[in-house]
Amino acid sequence: MSQKSNNELRLDPISGDWVVVATGRAKRFPGVRPRGAGACPFCVYFTSKEKNLGQIVVIPNKFPAFSPVGRGQTPTLGGLFQKMPANGFHEVVITKSHTRSIADFSLDETIELLSVYQSRYLALAKEKVINYIFIFHNHGPLAGASISHPHSQIIATSLVDGGFLQPLKAAEKFFSQNKKCLYCSINQAELKSQERIVAENDSFVALCPFASKMAFEIMIAPKKHSSHFEKITEEERSDLADILRSTLAKIKKGLNNPDYNFYIRTAPCDSQEHDSFHWHLTILPKTQTWAGFELGAGMEIITTAPEQAAQYLRKVKI
Ligand SMILES: [Zn+2]
Ligand SMILES: [Zn+2]
Known part of the structure; x- marks a missing residue:
């Protein structure tokens, strides 16, 4: 992947926490959110013949918070306003059904999902720049899910932070x-x-x-x-x-x-x-x-x- 990123990590000089400034993510789904399977950008992976890849698909996030750093992006460290590129990977793990969430899954379906988490973790951990991998799942708009089709996300970063330290x-x-x-x-x-x-x-x-x-x-x-x-x-x-x-x-x-x-x-x-x-x-x-x-x-x-x-x-x- 050689996708260029302008996303930044900024250090809060008061709390010592890093925040991600990812302005591209504001462009996600302007206006009305897609409703129903017909308008769903994730269902297409399971319905179109070219893209049909099975029960679970892993794709790079179209609007990543973290992505591999492009050339010319160097850290600005030191001083009051420290920042560096948000270097890493951001993937989406999509399960086939538009309406069935993990609570409705069979045991085998859940095992398959966890196997994908584990195999993506192991693959991302091999990347030299990666020091921390965070796997998460948002269910519903109040939990931050911008697309209702069930999906999980994996963010792999060079930085160990984000409330984890x-x-x-x-x-x-x-x-x-x-x-x-x-x-x-x-x-x-x-x-x-x-x-x-x-x-x-x-x-x-x-x-x-x-x-x-x-x-x-x-x-x-x-x-x-x-x-x-x-x-x-x-x-x-x-x-x-x-x-x-x-x-x-x-x-x-x-x-x-x-x-x-x-x-x-x-x-x-x-x-x-x-x-x-x-x-x-x-x-x-x-x-x-x-x-x-x-x-x-x-x-x-x-x-x-x-x-x-x-x-x-x-x-x-x-
Ligand atoms: Zn869908
Ligand atoms: Zn223990």
Whole structure:
């Protein structure tokens, strides 16, 4: 790919966070959003004879936030206003049906989707400039999905940041102080009390975190300590597919099909040791909107306690 990008990463001198300035993305779908399968830019991959590529298609994002850096784009580092090109890859993973989301998938369909996540991760991780790969899924307009056809996205970047450094450092600190993994410790305590457990199988547990940032937030984590999502075995992939689709089905049925995001947080692929991290998948249903206090004070107010949320979802029959 030699696509030229003008997207920039800018460092906020106050928070220390990087932001992506991707003005091209504003051109996405001007005016009325496409409605129905007839107008869908993703359905064409499965309906036209030339493009029909099977059940799942992976394409470069037409309006990428990150793309391979073109010539003449050099970092401007130092000073108050630091910036650099948003170097990386941005891909879209499209599943065939326009209307069926992961909550409606069979086990085999979900396994196939996770296999694509894993194989794209492994392929992108081989790129020299890539240090971090983020896999996420937006369901519904409130969750930021600009096209209603179910799809996931993969962003691969040279930069390890985006809210990830804090949990990475917290896991390292806990490990160095306690000689054990923070997430393994949480899993053990939660499985013992059962209070916030939504579901479990041989390899994974789904729970509502003790201090959830959103009502009905769910973390799915491997029971066995593992820092790298991309290393999951065939058996673990099947167990992950099982717990992911059943948890999303419970959310769909029990919470009246809310919009949601989910994302995978896994150790960076930057050739550093990250053994103290424990990879996991977080689901954030949009059951409430962040208001001034949440945005300004950075402290979320949730109206359903995680224990109540877990108890409710446990009982939803799918
Ligand atoms: Zn479609
Ligand atoms: Zn662990």
